[in-house]
Amino acid sequence: MGYRQDATELGDARRRVEALVSGMPGESAPFEQPWELRAFAMAVAAYHAGQYEWSEFQLSLIDSIKRWEADDGGEPWSYYEHWLTALETVLAGNGALSDADLDDATKAVLATPPDKGHHEAHREPVAIDPAR
Amino acid sequence: MTVHIRTQEEIAARVKALEAIMIEKGIMTTAAIDRLAEIYENEVGPQLGAAVVAKAWTDPEFKARLVANATAACAEMGIGGLQGEDMVVVENTDSVHNVITCTLCSCYPWPVLGLPPNWYKGPEYRSRIVREPRKVLREDFGFDVPDSVEVRVWDSSSEMRYWVLPARPAGTEGLDEKALAALVTRDSMIGTGAPKAP
Numbered sequence: 001m002g003y004r005q006d007a008t009e010l011g012d013a014r015r016r017v018e019a020l021v022s023g024m025p026g027e028s029a030p031f032e033q034p035w036e037l038r039a040f041a042m043a044v045a046a047y048h049a050g051q052y053e054w055s056e057f058q059l060s061l062i063d064s065i066k067r068w069e070a071d072d073g074g075e076p077w078s079y080y081e082h083w084l085t086a087l088e089t090v091l092a093g094n095g096a097l098s099d100a101d102l103d104d105a106t107k108a109v110l111a112t113p114p115d116k117g118h119h120e121a122h123r124e125p126v127a128i129d130p131a132r
Numbered sequence: 133m134t135v136h137i138r139t140q141e142e143i144a145a146r147v148k149a150l151e152a153i154m155i156e157k158g159i160m161t162t163a164a165i166d167r168l169a170e171i172y173e174n175e176v177g178p179q180l181g182a183a184v185v186a187k188a189w190t191d192p193e194f195k196a197r198l199v200a201n202a203t204a205a206c207a208e209m210g211i212g213g214l215q216g217e218d219m220v221v222v223e224n225t226d227s228v229h230n231v232i233t234c235t236l237c238s239c240y241p242w243p244v245l246g247l248p249p250n251w252y253k254g255p256e257y258r259s260r261i262v263r264e265p266r267k268v269l270r271e272d273f274g275f276d277v278p279d280s281v282e283v284r285v286w287d288s289s290s291e292m293r294y295w296v297l298p299a300r301p302a303g304t305e306g307l308d309e310k311a312l313a314a315l316v317t318r319d320s321m322i323g324t325g326a327p328k329a330p
Contacts, residue, residue, distance in 0.1 A: 030247040035144040041169040105149035
């Protein structure tokens with residue numbers, strides 16, 4: 001889980017780092033992946049847009065975590081995956097989102113990565129504006 | 133829902149697709165998402181709670197109001213917002229040490245502490261801090277609570293979010309609010325640590 005490495009040098013090191021950073025604003029970033037921050041902000045944005053009560057979102061989040069806990073030894077723990085599931089569930093519940101639409105849009109995103117071709121060396125100028 | 137364990141790439145794509153759908157439907161804008169991401173990543177954090185604690189340490193009347201109604205007292209300082217609607221401050225004393233958790237998910241007083249650290253949201257802390265709080269504080273946080281002090285663990289929910297008012301450290305008599313606030317750590321307001329020594 002990455003959180004409990006106690007009684008070892010690693011545990012001591014972790015505690016020292018925690019002690020150093022635990023007072024700083026913005027420390028020990030709560031987000032490990034860019035998508036986590038994006039999913040977080042979208043849930044708050046949808047709430048501000050009146051899509052649901054915050055308590056509905058929280059109940060949905062609790063449900064998703066409970067299902068994970070009941071499914072012993074299943075998927076690895078990822079807090080923001082539960083967050084995303086909760087967001088999808090409440091948006092689908094009030095008709096703002098269809099699971100099929102989201103599946104299709106996801107496939108489309110995966111099929112067209114924004115950096116397609118970036119693994120190839122581009123050895124010539126991408127554009128030339130000739131001298132006049 | 134997909135049945136296989138999704139890769140980071142797949143999840144990132146799903147989030148991106150969700151954002152595109154939300155924007156297309158006019159439910160939110162990219163600018164609004166960007167702004168919220170900026171606020172919660174960089175602006176809301178434990179420095180706000182630290183200012184509240186420092187004020188409580190120096191102003192007994194404010195402290196009384198904070199303990200009576202934390203949300204209202206924080207509002208006096210212009211601090212409040214989502215997940216800060218029903219905050220309760222629990223005060224550490226010579227005989228009681230308080231710790232917060234959320235056994236069901238991750239309820240946490242965002243306006244004063246920012247977003248919770250990863251371990252706070254994890255299943256291990258949430259279950260163990262309830263079963264063996266003194267041991268978890270000692271082993272996982274290097275924080276020893278004397279046997280003479282009672283440990284109370286408070287379970288936050290969407291109805292009520294707790295946070296800890298740590299005791300003012302000894303030797304800080306001459307310090308002003310700003311200097312005091314610099315001693316207040318995030319963990320001291322969760323209850324998994326003490327304020328820094330002056």
